[in-house]
Amino acid sequence: MTTLGQVFVLGRRAFLRSIRQPGQLAFALVFPLFFIIVIASGLDRASALPGFPANSYLDFMLAIPFLHGALFTALNSAIELGRDIDTGFLNRLALTPARGIAIMLGNLAGGVLLALIQFCVYFAGGMLLGAGFEAGPLGVLVLFALGALGATAIGATAMTVALRTGSPEAVQGIFPLFFVLLFLSSMNIPRNLIETGWFRWIANVNPVSYQIEGLRSLVVDGWNGQALALGFGCALGVTALSLTVARTAFASRLTRT
């Protein structure tokens, strides 16, 4: 079986496992939508600020559920990997001809597929709430692609923790760290309108800001080459780096001869 075939088979398993845990799935679907409804209605007047880049705060925030969903789904995938190590399921896979990279990518693929389904719900929810979308139908595909890349980047990072520790609890433990990164970004307000110096500095160096701005540009600007290049560039960079580190962690975890 080819490596791609193995990724498909293992991704299917990861996807099935996830959709058979409705509690977990419901949270990842409901929370981001709930968040956007509450925040967008509470902070709608912020869109009247001079220099605010969107017509409404709902438009401005529409990108955020995509990152929230990516975060929940990717972390859940990494938690499941930690559980596989903990329970010995990884040993079961190691006793088959499955390649290490296929085991890693299969786990990620299942999570990303689930994230893509969630993205459909977020997008439809946003449209129903009255959000606009400037980039048109092709832009929706790009929005989903960038969101999926974000899920891959977060998933690969969290997977490294799972592989290093072999503990699902340790992966759960890094959730606040990702949330802090989200809050210390341009999630709630454009970077140029952040007046607190240290906050603006962190938002400027935080790759999450660029990921958000890439997603957001499709909603509020249409086709903004620079924002998209930065968004895809940051997500790709983090993904490549995380996958490299995760692969090393995988090799030391699975010392198969």
Next chain:
Amino acid sequence: MSAIVAEALVREFKAVRAVEGIDLEVSDGEIYGFLGPNGAGKSTTVHILTTLLPPSGGRAVVGGFDVLHEGPKVLEVIGAALQEAALDPFLTGRDHVRLQASLHGLSRAERRARGDELLERVGLTEAADRKVRTYSGGMKRRLDLALALLHRPSILFLDEPTTGLDPQSRNALWVEVARLARDDGVTVFLTTQYLEEADVLADRVGIIDRGRIVAEGTTAALKAEIGTPTVQVTPANGDDRDAILRALHGHGEPVAGAPGAVAVRLDPQYDLTDVVRALDAENLRIEHLELDAPSLDDVFLAKTGHRLEGEGGGELEPEPVGA
């Protein structure tokens, strides 16, 4: 030809040696019982032989392939059910079969036919479409065995396959393992801490303690090595004890026995009928007569200085893969 060969196999975890120079050889089609208490080094040895853990020293060849340098080829000829029946609680039995058969490269038609055949053989056809989290411990073990056999391995590693199972499930597994060796010619390397399991199933037994093999052979030979059986005779009348001792003189050597009983360790060429005739000739009334043959636990005691049964824990537990 030997299915499994290990020479001076060593595995160290930091400063501790879990396996200390194991030598063993398992013939094709043989059931080899690897008997020892918790933490003796059984699972670590299995992990090395199944390529999951590189040895720190020594060499092992499985199915004709070196475990260190030809791992993928070893995986083609072995199947393994490790200590924990590591199954995904959210997948069904059939999902597991499909996943594992696909990874082993079985075609779609072969996957279905072989999967159905094995699920039926282990009695899981009706439960095949239920999530594994609804399975009992015995069902999980049986599914684990079916998964290990999917790609028709010639060598099967079973790491404590019956630990925690009820007697019925345990017997069913024994029957299937014996059938695999007898009918399919599969070589079985079975670790266990249960004396009875080794006694019933294994053609040969290796006894491991603190990372070393302390005895090896057929169970009959190992038992014979440590001594002949002891006959214990309890007279109906306590005053007859001396008469019994006189009657049994010439059949063996008196040893300490149960209170009120006369115990004699029989000579190597003993014949129990002669013993009974000797007692009958003296017209003695016997309340109870018992023949105590040495057990594998006695063998373990003789070889290690401590008993296997009732022991456990405290020693080094093999670490998980890659730890």
